[in-house]
Amino acid sequence: MMTEKFPSRLLENAVNEFSKLPGIGRKTALRLVLHLLKQETNDVEIFGNSIIQARTEIKHCKVCHNISDHDVCNICSQPDRSGEIICVVETIRDVMAIENTRQFIGLYHVLGGIISPMDGIGPSDLEINSLVERVKEGTVSEVILALSTTMEGDTTNFYIYKKLKDYNIKISTLARGVSVGDELEYADELTLGRSIKNRLDFESSLSQ
Amino acid sequence: MMTEKFPSRLLENAVNEFSKLPGIGRKTALRLVLHLLKQETNDVEIFGNSIIQARTEIKHCKVCHNISDHDVCNICSQPDRSGEIICVVETIRDVMAIENTRQFIGLYHVLGGIISPMDGIGPSDLEINSLVERVKEGTVSEVILALSTTMEGDTTNFYIYKKLKDYNIKISTLARGVSVGDELEYADELTLGRSIKNRLDFESSLSQ
Structure with missing residues (x-):
């Protein structure tokens, strides 16, 4: 799969990003991205933003560190x-x-x-x-x-x-x-x- | 897992979104989100935006539909x-x-x-x-x-x-x-x- 040629740079970027996740290989990453391409734009924006928001806004409890x-x-x-x-x-x-x-x-x-x-x-x-x-x-x-x-x-x-x-x-x-x-x-x-x-x-x- | 209580609404949102993906169950979704929470903010923004950009900007070839x-x-x-x-x-x-x-x-x-x-x-x-x-x-x-x-x-x-x-x-x-x-x-x-x-x-x- 090293030599795989993507038909789109944007697709390749998204697949590369997904395959950085633990347990997600490149074939799975491609399947997930192609799935998302078939969803409503608005739903994909909600998905992407929910992740960014979780990362930027979630805190750790100053008492128990939960x-x-x-x-x-x-x-x-x-x-x-x-x-x-x-x-x-x-x-x-x-x-x-x-x-x-x-x-x-x-x-x-x-x-x-x-x-x-x-x-x-x-x-x-x-x-x-x-x-x-x-x-x-x-x-x-x-x-x-x-x-x-x-x-x-x-x-x-x-x-x-x-x-x-x-x-x-x-x-x-x-x-x-x-x-x-x-x-x-x-x-x-x-x-x-x-x-x-x-x-x-x-x-x-x-x-x- | 239906009754699971999340310590954070933002975490729950991100897990819900991830578990909509095919083949991703709720435990896997939670593992992936917790992994992302440990990454650099900038990297998570790149991840989220690569998905949104793929969805909003990728076209289909008007000749072959690739x-x-x-x-x-x-x-x-x-x-x-x-x-x-x-x-x-x-x-x-x-x-x-x-x-x-x-x-x-x-x-x-x-x-x-x-x-x-x-x-x-x-x-x-x-x-x-x-x-x-x-x-x-x-x-x-x-x-x-x-x-x-x-x-x-x-x-x-x-x-x-x-x-x-x-x-x-x-x-x-x-x-x-x-x-x-x-x-x-x-x-x-x-x-x-x-x-x-x-x-x-x-x-x-x-x-x-």
């Missing part, structure tokens, strides 16, 4: 949610997955990833210090570590545990109903809901 | 290509696939699909009359029918054959090196190149 339209996100600003429990997750996809279970009424803290030396991601690249700051404020009574059950997730769990263990709070982790080695966001709602209900004390989970 | 940046496409306007042979294809992806074989020096005619009553596509929805008009002009000596080797392709071949058989031209079809039942664009270049070189007379291909 994605948000405002300075403080919808979850952090809900008065009926308990600020005593903070659930620590990797990404906003995990927030959405846990919210879908309707089993959790506390707040979140989005790390923005997990410690992964192979990918060059260390503790300072993640929102760990801001988590410690939230705990220091004194209203938090429990931190739930809800990271992927992988080696990187375990490393990150343990790093955060060491940072927080001297504060007078409970540190828990998800019940291992989530199969080991699985990514959190692909767990079914029932399993994920149960594992957040039956969360374990972090120290006792280490001996299992 | 996609084009100009009124007449790059292929039709090349002086060294033979206007005596017209290769009839379904889509511009087929033009690109045949161009990649470098085995064909004639012109194309893009039908815009094939006759498919199941999808509500009849002969009048396709660029068949404009093909007949091109043949009527008298410079064409051969029409190659290069449609998918499916039932719909065979139906369309036969419909076009009936429309053109009274003109003094040769009507040929691709050598059946392309496996029956396969879509043209997924054939490898060698097979596709050979099948256009060893194209068969349409009438004799009927008896095989």
Whole structure:
């Protein structure tokens, strides 16, 4: 496909842009662009602008670092949610997955990833210090570590545990109903809901 | 996923737009949007605008109906290509696939699909009359029918054959090196190149 000749430079540009997306090859990119060429101009403008607007206007919640339209996100600003429990997750996809279970009424803290030396991601690249700051404020009574059950997730769990263990709070982790080695966001709602209900004390989970 | 709650309306809009694309589910759409949120603003603007520009500015060649940046496409306007042979294809992806074989020096005619009553596509929805008009002009000596080797392709071949058989031209079809039942664009270049070189007379291909 390297030598492919496009009948139009504009088509080629759009295909090149689409094929920069993860998991989108050049044949798929071409199919998507040709699909869009058949849609109403107005609909394609809405599509293109929705992406640009998302990139330029979406903020990160200054409390939990979740994605948000405002300075403080919808979850952090809900008065009926308990600020005593903070659930620590990797990404906003995990927030959405846990919210879908309707089993959790506390707040979140989005790390923005997990410690992964192979990918060059260390503790300072993640929102760990801001988590410690939230705990220091004194209203938090429990931190739930809800990271992927992988080696990187375990490393990150343990790093955060060491940072927080001297504060007078409970540190828990998800019940291992989530199969080991699985990514959190692909767990079914029932399993994920149960594992957040039956969360374990972090120290006792280490001996299992 | 129906009840999923997005942390941001802007995020939700962009995900909704992406998941309208064929073959893109909501989880994939979310992954793509979150990927774009991590890119430079400028790059995302280029991405969004390349799509809008493609939709608003791309034309169709008024001769062959291929996609084009100009009124007449790059292929039709090349002086060294033979206007005596017209290769009839379904889509511009087929033009690109045949161009990649470098085995064909004639012109194309893009039908815009094939006759498919199941999808509500009849002969009048396709660029068949404009093909007949091109043949009527008298410079064409051969029409190659290069449609998918499916039932719909065979139906369309036969419909076009009936429309053109009274003109003094040769009507040929691709050598059946392309496996029956396969879509043209997924054939490898060698097979596709050979099948256009060893194209068969349409009438004799009927008896095989």
